[in-house]
Amino acid sequence: MAAQKKAVKKAARRTPRNAQLAYRRILLKLSGESLQGPQGFGIHGETIQAIAQELKEVHALGIEIAIMVGGGNIFRGARQKGFEIDRATGDYMGMLATVINALALQDALEKEGVFTRVLSAIEMNQVSEPFIRRRAMRHLEKQRVVIFAAGTGNPYFSTDTAAALRAMEIKADVILKATRVDGIFDADPEKVSGAKFFAAITYRDVLNQNLKVMDATAISLCMDNGMPIVVFNMNQHGNIKRVVMGERVGSKVTPA
Secondary structure (H helix, E strand, C coil), X not given: CHHHHHHHHHHHHHHHHHCCCCCCEEEEEECHHHHCHHHCCCCCHHHHHHHHHHXXXXXXXXXXXXXXXXXXXXXXXXHCCCCCCCHHHHHHHHHHHHXXXXXXXXXXXXXXXXXXXXXXXXXXXXXXXXXXXXXXXXXXXXXXXXXXXXXXXXXXXXXXXXXXXXXXXXXXXXXXXXXXXXXXXXXXXXXXXXXXXXXXXXXXXXXXXXXXXXXXXXXXXXXXHCCCEEXXXXXCCCHHHHHHCCCCCCEEEECC
């Protein structure tokens, strides 16, 4: 364990001087569906292992990584099909699903030798730390990957909004929104063959055209605080590394 810690510190000291990094501190928005792999539900072992391996490569560059994880692979709150439930109750159940995913991701990362901390907006001290802003920032400074669970801790707010909120709080350089497609389109490219791709777009255009990037609350919060968003295909290994190295990957949402 001590040898692993020393190796991580050496990589963190060495790489930033030799590599041209576009971002130093990122918040990755990872949907619950991205963990379910080909089985279409739950957590797929090979998929989460591949994600952990890619995050390890990015972490070795000296990048400070925070992750906001969703829970749609387990429970989708008020949007759960065929299940009538009070909105607030459903949202709390969805938050608990994100904790399960956060613990699974933590386990996968630590098996790769990456030190992590799970910070939950709903206190459950036996399995996670409570979210405290200064503590989260200190973990990042110590080269620990921080995994945010339970969204904002409040119903009626999505994990997209929670990702935007946490990105502001920890002073992230960018939000990376992982999806199944290559970026932002004017229609679902998995259903519409001629969907138009946007390499760059403004927050206001996203809102005006009702594009399904993040929900309107999250986009408005990013717009008010000038937080850039990069939307990219998570299924292509190495895309996170390409983004932080400054390559043009996916779509970018900026003020102008």
